[in-house]
Amino acid sequence: MSLGDSKVAGTKAERTGPVFREDQVLERIDAFRRRRPRLRDEVVTLAHGAGGKASAALVSSVFVEAFHNPELEVLGDGAVLPLPSGESLAFSTDSFVVKPLRFPGGSIGHLAVHGTVNDLSMMGAQPSWISAAFVIEEGFPVDELRRIAADMAEAAEAAGVRVVTGDTKVVSTGAADGLFITTAGVGLIPAGRRLSAELVRPGDQVLLSGTIGDHGMAVMLARGDLAIEADIRSDTAAVNGLVETLLAAAPSTRWLRDPTRGGVGTVCNELAQDTQLGVVLDERRLPVLPEVQAACDLLGIDPIYVANEGKFVAVVAPEETEAALAALREHPLGRAAAVIGEITEQPAGTVALRTGLGGSRIVDMLVGDPLPRIC
Template identity: 70%
Template sequence: MSEPVLRDEQRVLERIEQARRRPPRLRDEVVTSAHGAGGKASAALVEALFVPAFAPAGAPPPLTDAAVLDLPGAQLAFSTDSFVVRPRFFPGGSIGHLAVHGTVNDLAMMGAEPRWLSCAFVIEEGLPVEELRRVATDMGQAAQAAGVQLVTGDTKVVGRGAADGLYVTTAGVGLVRQGVRLAADQVRPGDQVLVSGTLGDHGVAVLLARGDLALEAEVTSDTAPLAELVGRLLDAAPSLRWLRDPTRGGVATVCNELARAAQVAVVLDEAALPLDPVVGGACDLLGIDPLYVANEGKLVAVVGPQDADAALEALQSHPLGARAARIGEVRGDPPGIVVLRTAFGGTRIVDMLVGDPLPRIC
């Protein structure tokens, strides 16, 4: 590559870095579906609206999957999430499974053992009781399988047309393993990036289940509880630095969040990304990059280079991590940027998700 081209590329990176360092601004006058997609619009909504309102003084809190609370002799992880998936039942799961798995996984990403959940239901008048019973049964079975208790809850009923059937909110509490601290500020250049399995399975499964597309393919959601898998990872890799589950916005978005929070570069290897051929084919037909498509039973991990092999072996030893792979590395420059090494030998910048190509997938 010639020197002028390199200089031009460096100037582009510098402009991108300057833009990332500006305080977030919410330019929209109304909320759109993009604000719920987990990408740029979501980040602007949270950082420019909610953070100043909830934490008006001092440094903003870390924007992690769960809050870690210090108590005498213990640390608790606490998280909450809402679920509006459409359709409510899809191959591999339901809104009930997601309501449990989504919250227990957020706790697990902080190194916590999930213990207790609350649940709240907003029910539209006219929802069949039998459908609500199926959702509740799925939640009970998912909680039992995940080793958590549903200990409290609430129900509200709204008029017809006000809630699209059913919305579910869960909150969870877990106990953080002693001595464990998983955070972006632990990440260092040279660290390795791992993913526990194939990308985009949940998002594509839900999209196909809607029946709006003339595509016939069998794709099953990967929704699953990850605490046991995280436990194996913690045992095998003392240098485990950071974990996220790539739900809304996919692997690309969580890697961008890491790069911004740690002020490092995340370099991904396209050839190493595990992808089910059917999911990849569906993404190609729809013009969607699988890096941005949601999972509900996968994790992205950053570990020190000395533990990368052991961490990968630990993941692959568990059924939920059978297709785990090392997909990239952390570098010092350019800070705040995610770069993809393409299969053709080039590179491209992977930005945060823009818009909402797959609305209401969780």
């Protein structure tokens, strides 16, 4: 079957599931408020790597407990380390295990650079250097490895960063699913620049830099397991230039996060939990490509939870919203940028979605991810 055209459209109200009136939402808040996932599993499952509640429980119960320190416990996209000069150093690391290694719009090589560059950018840093470590399965074609390295070089040049160190390991056949890549990155945060959930206030506006779900659905369809034909390309891109455009237009921007695993729904839940404020989204404002929406509908997946690799969610001061949106839309990567919601005092610690039918529903954090191995 063939899906959609290439225009941007809002999400469909029919897929929202249970719909509640505004007054009914508040009655259900207590069951969701301040819920922190706890690790009850005895073995690691795929859900623990999907960016939802299971991931949060694993990180909190195992890694934060083992390594606890003030820099780690922020649980941001990386660590912010102050320097004597007044600037701060941003340091981030990420691993990439996507399958297939190539998909419409990119490859694991592009992701490995873009993912770390974007994590640094979400902290307000200007990325400069990255490292790359490769775990290569015995029998992997050298020509394909060269092409992936060329993809990384291309992505790094476009982002204005350099790959300055790395490591290579080879494992036996069947031990690495072809190729795994881990990158770490370093960038500088200019003096006086600060992005934090602590700065978020009621009345602030929630902006999204473009359409959602493109990457996750592109990878899902590229696996070839589904009889679905659609021209869906990954949005993988380095957003450091777009972030600088935003911060120049809206210097009081409060908070940034790229909605990778778990999508917009998950990062908004993290924001609500960190601030104990409400995040109220408007379904009609969520930009979704028709073909992405159609594929999600066929698979029974809500695009608000589908991963992106070239977008970010921003919380900006209300008086800077118009300037921020105009600046984003002038940039090639931000043409579909939209205001998708606002920060409210209630429902505290919870994400609510105003639906196309005029009601509201709670957007909870998923346990796992409906699309495993997408980054």
